[in-house]
Structure formats: structure tokens, C-alpha cells
Amino acid sequence: MLTVNNLSVQFGKRILFDEVNTTFTHGNIYGVIGANGAGKSTFLKIISGDMDPTSGHIHLEPGKRMSVLNQNHNMFDEHTVLETVMMGNKVLYAVKKEMDELYLDYTDANADRIGELQVQFEEMNGWNADSDAASLLSSLGISEDNHYTLMGDIEGKLKVRVLLAQALFGNPD
Incomplete structure (x- = not known):
């Protein structure tokens, strides 16, 4: 359903991800765990389309829709x-x-x-x-x-x- 291909993220000289490949399949539940600063939030931002990787790409199966539970509780304060x-x-x-x-x-x-x-x-x-x-x-x-x-x-x-x-x-x- 969702495929990550050759995903790399680099901030200056710091390499956060280097050619990551993985597939998320329908019917499974996934968790992203790791130490602080390991890149969990960055990875989720890239998957959700809120951030671009240095290289590589994310492919969501055509006709499929993905949602993310927003963590910023104040982002929508001006909306009903x-x-x-x-x-x-x-x-x-x-x-x-x-x-x-x-x-x-x-x-x-x-x-x-x-x-x-x-x-x-x-x-x-x-x-x-x-x-x-x-x-x-x-x-x-x-x-x-x-x-x-x-x-x-x-x-x-x-x-x-x-x-x-x-x-x-x-x-x-």
C-alpha cells in the first residue's frame, strides 16, 4: 500500500537516513520507535508529505488515502x-x-x-x-x-x- 524507496535525509553533514527501503502493507499496524533525535518525526513527516527527503521517494498505491494524527494541538485554533x-x-x-x-x-x-x-x-x-x-x-x-x-x-x-x-x-x- 505504501512503499519507501531509497529514502535518504541529510542535514548538512549529518546523515539521518541513507537509502532506506520498506513497505507498509494493508492490514498491518506499524510503530516507529527509536531514541530521541533518531529521526522518527522526520520519517513520519516525509511519509505524510509534510517534508521532502534529500533523495528517494514515497509511493502510495493509487486510489489509497493516508491520514496522520496531527500532534500540533494549536495548529487549528482559528478554525471551528x-x-x-x-x-x-x-x-x-x-x-x-x-x-x-x-x-x-x-x-x-x-x-x-x-x-x-x-x-x-x-x-x-x-x-x-x-x-x-x-x-x-x-x-x-x-x-x-x-x-x-x-x-x-x-x-x-x-x-x-x-x-x-x-x-x-x-x-x-
Whole structure:
């Protein structure tokens, strides 16, 4: 499902990884362990696409989706709980955001683009995204009263649940 090929990471003269090769297969659970400074977080950032390696590449099987449980609890403080969860499906969120922005300044010139986005949105079941995200939040014990609260205004233990919902949103493989 996910293959790491000839991955190398170097910071200055320090070599963190040198031509690492591994495969993560469907149905297994993996853990990344090691001493502080060994490169665990760097490896996960590269796998998730948040960081580029010095050389090598990561290949996610076509049609598969991967999620990462975000460790930065304050990263989404300016967003609502529901919006934060929806950001878990990056493509859907980007389409929705662009569509919303175009609707705010609707013109005949952007009508075709809105139509294209609506087709993509429908194909991703976007019209049900809000209710799907709300249902996921509720299943994790986050009441509907909190769904439109800013992340910066909720307590830490709830933030962890919201970030878990974000990682699960969109049914990652």
C-alpha cells in the first residue's frame, strides 16, 4: 500500500537516513520507535508529505488515502471544530473552500469553474460531508454544542479527539 524507496535525509553533514527501503502493507499496524533525535518525526513527516527527503521517494498505491494524527494541538485554533475535521480530507476541503469563495463573488466568468467544482464535490459525496463530520465527532463524545466552537476555545483533551476525527474523516486506508 505504501512503499519507501531509497529514502535518504541529510542535514548538512549529518546523515539521518541513507537509502532506506520498506513497505507498509494493508492490514498491518506499524510503530516507529527509536531514541530521541533518531529521526522518527522526520520519517513520519516525509511519509505524510509534510517534508521532502534529500533523495528517494514515497509511493502510495493509487486510489489509497493516508491520514496522520496531527500532534500540533494549536495548529487549528482559528478554525471551528467541524471545519478542522473536514480538513482531514484535503481534496474535499480545498474544493469546498474554492467553491465557497467563488460563490461569494459569483460572476458569469467563474460559473464554469463553479460547475466543475460542484461535479468534483458531488463525486466525493461533499453534500454529506458536514453531517458525516458531525456524526464522527458525536461518536467520539464531542457534543454538537462544540461543533462550531473555535479550536482555540476548547480544552486540550477535546482537541485530541477532534484531531483524531480529522485523521479518520474521509475513511483513510
